[in-house]
Amino acid sequence: MQFVTVTQLVEAGEADKLYNLCSKFPYNSRCEGYEVPVSLENRSGKKAKCLLSTNEKTKDCKVNITDNQLTFYVETGDNMTVLDGEKNTKQVSIPFKTIKSLSYSEKKKTDVGAVIAFGLWGLLAKKKTSTISIRFQEELEETRQQQVIFVTRRSIGRKMRQDLEEKTGVVVDLLDIN
Numbered sequence: 001m002q003f004v005t006v007t008q009l010v011e012a013g014e015a016d017k018l019y020n021l022c023s024k025f026p027y028n029s030r031c032e033g034y035e036v037p038v039s040l041e042n043r044s045g046k047k048a049k050c051l052l053s054t055n056e057k058t059k060d061c062k063v064n065i066t067d068n069q070l071t072f073y074v075e076t077g078d079n080m081t082v083l084d085g086e087k088n089t090k091q092v093s094i095p096f097k098t099i100k101s102l103s104y105s106e107k108k109k110t111d112v113g114a115v116i117a118f119g120l121w122g123l124l125a126k127k128k129t130s131t132i133s134i135r136f137q138e139e140l141e142e143t144r145q146q147q148v149i150f151v152t153r154r155s156i157g158r159k160m161r162q163d164l165e166e167k168t169g170v171v172v173d174l175l176d177i178n
Helices: 002-009 014-024 112-124 154-168
Strands: 046-052 059-065 069-080 086-095 099-110 126-137 145-153 172-174
Touching: 046 069, 046 154, 059 145, 059 154, 099 154, 126 154, 145 154, 154 172
Parallel strands: 099 172
Antiparallel strands: 046 059, 046 145, 059 069, 069 086, 099 126, 126 145
16 A cells, blocks of 8 residues: 555656665665555465455455465555556455354356357356355454455365364354355
8 A cells, every 4th residue: 555655756757666676675765665566476375356344346366374374465456567567465464363263165156258168068167166254353453353255266265274274273164065
């Protein structure tokens, strides 16, 4: 978010120069408060669709599970020239100790692309997806809970579910398994 503020103060031609300068020399005084934008493509993690409990729409994201937290990167803002037309990302981290509940479901959906490409035969192609819903406590406000939902390929979802159960000690509520 700070990047948007800084670029608004910079002339249009200066944005690329500031990006190049701060990418190479982050401790330069002109880079104070500047966060070098990073596209989703350049973030680590497994691809998913994410939905935060706010009024936002689903967004492309990448998810990482480490020893003590779940971290995901969500696209924000508009496409940026300095990122070759990609969007910047913000990082959201959820410490395992704040996770209150987990739910998991699996679905098979018709692959619209396969139907277009192969006609009626495409109806046989089903996308197998997993949906993981995580309720967590905000660290600063102990009375307020948030929710994040991830939709991803089934193989990735099953691994995430297993890792989250192991690392959080929370039993996953299995909803709809196809």
